[in-house]
Amino acid sequence: MSNAPRWQKSSYSNNGGNCVEVAANLAASQGVVPVRDSKVSAGPVLALPTAAFASFLAGVKADTFPAS
Template sequence: MEVRNGMPATALPGVMWQKSSYSNSQGNCVEMARLANGEVAVRNSRFPEGPALVYTKAEVDALIQGMKSGEFDDLVY
């Protein structure tokens, strides 16, 4: 099966979605899943059947490192 950006998240075969323990009690969070080809899919937990965005491991690593260093703090504080 071809994996592509914007495909329904429910159409991704055999993925295990993960969410942060920092997610709020209403379930509003971003969920991520490792794909068989090593890429990472991202979806909105409020719309689990909605589109999935697919990123390379390097792209996800750059995002996480930027978050850890505070580069995106101004978006939420």
């Protein structure tokens, strides 16, 4: 198993420019889900604990976050 992140962008992104990428392949082996700005691939990466990322996704699916 590789420890290199395999970056994925949401299929809902439609190349609109406001996208993030995640590397979910590291969740099981390292307990984190790295997240980065898709426009700045060499920029900073947030390494979110899997429980925090799962909680965030649940909030998105429940439409808990107001649109800006």
